[in-house]
Amino acid sequence: MIKTSQGQQSYNRVVLLMGSRFDITVVAQDSVNANQHIDTAISEISRIEKLISSWDPNSQTSKINRNAGVTPVKVNQELFDLIDRSLKLSSLTDGAFDVSYASMDRIWKFDGSMSKIPTDKEIKASITKVGYQNIILDKKNRTVFLKLPGMKIGFGAIGKGYAADKAKDLLIKNKVVAGIINASGDMNTWGKQPNGEDWKVAITNPLNKAQAFGLLPIHNGAVVTSGDYEKYVSFNGKRYTHIIDPRTGYPSTGIVSVTVFAPKAELADALATSIFVMGKDVGISRINQLPKIECIIIDDQGNIHTSNHIEVEKM
Known part of the structure; x- marks a missing residue:
């Protein structure tokens, strides 16, 4: 205190x-x-x-999922708007973020039980019901319809x-x-903090958690860190993280931590996940095109990559 x-x-x-x-x-x-x-x-x-x-069978989200391929579901304005924004984020990230990712078959296991990579056929089959393009919104009637039977949306x-x-x-x-x-x-x-100073967040290297390389002040905004240094599998010297590309069914590779700064946590949350999938070069390029949004990426070699306007207070 x-x-x-x-x-x-x-x-x-x-x-x-x-x-x-x-x-x-x-x-x-x-x-x-x-x-x-x-x-x-x-x-x-x-x-x-x-x-x-x-998970709640009484939620409007569950009702949408139960009626996939059957009938549109009328929802309240708040949920409709959240799904609408999710579809815009899906388009912005070229599908690296996809609210219908919940349709994916969970064929990758990150609990130590996997002994081999799933086959290409299994991976291809796992994403057949994923695709934000198959979510139909009717603004006039405020309904949501998932076109494919078995399709699901999720807000994880x-x-x-x-x-x-x-x-x-x-x-x-x-x-x-x-x-x-x-x-x-x-x-x-x-x-601000009671002492008049900005709130600050420490950026740590996930490959060496005892080491924070800098502090960043947060001015009335959001910061989201997605780390993948504990949930992953390795095959043939390649590291596969638990964040899976909803377009291909393959786990993302090459990145262990993404921190995104944005005006809203909802946006930062979606972008942090998307950057894992897009990779550091495409991810940083996309962030540099967006106003008031910055990112810090740490790759699987411990190297740090940042967007154009990040200013870190060195520790």
């Missing part, structure tokens, strides 16, 4: 939501006020989980980021002057 002469302090709580660790920090006058705000954030994140969970690559964005927006609306919503590495910040 940090205290200032104005009496503002930062208060923190860690909770398990959406199957992940959420670390919620707010700057407030006292613990009673702070806990009320943290409770508000938790309620909002829980509401979003009920909306987008594909953007759900936590979206929840962090919504919790932040609600707390700002409730006049919380500063804070951080950290959803298992999907961080969204606003305001």
Whole structure:
């Protein structure tokens, strides 16, 4: 807890939501006020989980999946808009991000049980129902239709980021002057620390976790780190990570960590996953074309690559 002469302090709580660790920090006058705000954030994140969970049979997302190839499903405006943005992100990343990735057969195992690479035929078959182009949105009737039987959508690559964005927006609306919503590495910040300094994030080398090579200040924005240094398999000297290209069915290679800075955690979340799939050269080129977005990539040799406008405070 940090205290200032104005009496503002930062208060923190860690909770398990959406199957992940959420670390919620707010700057407030006292613990009673702070806990009320943290409770508000938790309620909002829980509401979003009920909306987008594909595990909850009562969610609108599950209803969309059950009716794949059968009939369009009417959904509320919030879910419709989230799916609409997901399709735009799919197009922006040339399908490296695909909200229909949940249709993929899980033929790659990253629990140590794999003894050989799946065959080309198995890999090709695993992605037959993946393809954001087969998601039909009807704005007039607010319906979502998955054209292929067995097709599914899932928000694993953007759900936590979206929840962090919504919790932040609600707390700002409730006049919380500063804070951080950290959803298992999907961080969204606003305001400043009680001592007047910017919030900062340490960038560590995943191949040497004891070594942070720099600090980056976060100005009212989001930072998302996707790391793949623990879930991978190696065959014939090549390392395959658990982030799989939804276009080919093959795991991504060559990158162990991606950090993306963006105005919204939802966007940073989707782009971090996409860069793994696109690779460092295409990924950085794409990021350099987007306004107000930056990235840091660490490859499987421990080399650091950054977009054009990253400024790191060396440690």
